[in-house]
Amino acid sequence: GENVEQHPSTLSVQEGDSAVIKCTYSDSASNYFPWYKQELGKRPQLIIDIRSNVGEKKDQRIAVTLNKTAKHFSLHITETQPEDSAVYFCAASNPNSGGYQKVTFGTGTKLQVIP
């Protein structure tokens, strides 16, 4: 089955700096890669996703990049703010294994933005 590795497990940045979280996956057939944000005490929520026919996707201060050859993808947050502090999960999905709706999650990155 799919295996997703995520680094780093914790990340501290100064407010205004950029943060980068990296993930690798093992199943070359995976082609859907969502990112979820979980604030303290709250449920995970989708913040951005990317499909394998796209190399990069941006949404305001967040962007994801995908390198299918190397089987890795990354989340970039620019101009970080205290409200970006949360745990971020990457995930990968192989449509031939339960459809797009079944995803394998990474182990999470706890991001702390220091004011």
Added chain:
Amino acid sequence: DVKVTQSSRYLVKRTGEKVFLECVQDMDHENMFWYRQDPGLGLRLIYFSYDVKMKEKGDIPEGYSVSREKKERFSLILESASTNQTSMYLCASTSPSGHSYEQYFGPGTRLTVT
């Protein structure tokens, strides 16, 4: 607005007890999932269901079973709770239709087995 609810936010049970965790979604989603969340291990899939009475094992199904008698309701059952099942349990739902594959999560149930 999608709403996924779970029967309890906090639950304390004794070793050997049978435990039921219930999840209800109000968006007519076909697919429902049960995950457990542990520090450093992320979200691990226990079971999922893509239709009423249909279920499939996830990555860590041992010690768990599920039931889906109605489309909106997905139950996780711990037949004989053990201390290593102390964890946060999250339910999620999604629909295979449309272009969004977003999983909508419930608030979670923190289960402690003593």
